[in-house]
Amino acid sequence: MSATTPHGSQAVDDLRVETNTAPPPSSDASLSELISRLGNDVTTLFRQEVELAKIEIKGEAVTAAKASGMFAAAGVAGFVTLLLLAFAAAWGLAEVMPAGLAFLIVGVVFGSAAAALAMAGKKRFETVDLTPHATIETMQQNKQVLTDRKSA
Template identity: 40%
Template sequence: MPADARSPRSRPGAPPPESPQEEPSLGQLVSEVTSDVQQLFRKELELAKAELRQEVAKTGKAAGMLGGAGFAGFMVAVLASLAAVFGLDAVMPLGWAALVIAAAWAAAGAVLYVLGRKRLRSVSPVPERTVETLKEDAQWARHPTK
């Protein structure tokens, strides 16, 4: 048999030989999918870290406000109480004057506490956007053709 007869190109109607670069192998496809999934999870982790940083910053600001309110309230209570107690001493006994002033500052402290607690409740410890995108990724992984 001549060498030309064995070659698929020389036969009329025979398809041209496939080059190995036309279609990737199963191993290459699995490697690409694995790489894409790893990259996806890295991005999701970066998103979660960014969201947590935002929430930690909000928590820190709220805690700072509560601490500042506590310190300011303490200083005001001490100094204003002394002034008010001595002012009320002209009208009532010194002990009763001190008790009235202490009750007024307790009410102010309660208001500051309620406002600070309200701010802390607005902080979300769960990275909601990341959770949502992870759910979408999981659904895509289950049904990649949809």
């Protein structure tokens, strides 16, 4: 087993290792003991799958939160910049051209900058994947094991 998953989570691998810790049933165990053990194993398996999904989704949620923060900060910075520098630039240009044209030019420049920031934030959001791939993989493996046991 690898040291980390594709998402870099050692906790996911540690959780997978724990799924195979139950001792094999002895040949002289009663039916009620086997059913009890099966119930406990299914409960443990379900809890571990839920924990695996939480771990996997948490990593992507952190990435999404960081992207959201960057997007919000870009919006605030763009707004403050627009307010402070737009007036200064427009009044500076108004010294050599009509004031209306100067303000229009400055507005287009700052609008372009805001659009670039918005596209960068959108691009960062597109990299977020909240699908719990490791959980889906282990659930498919569990299904296959149960299917194989049922047919045996």
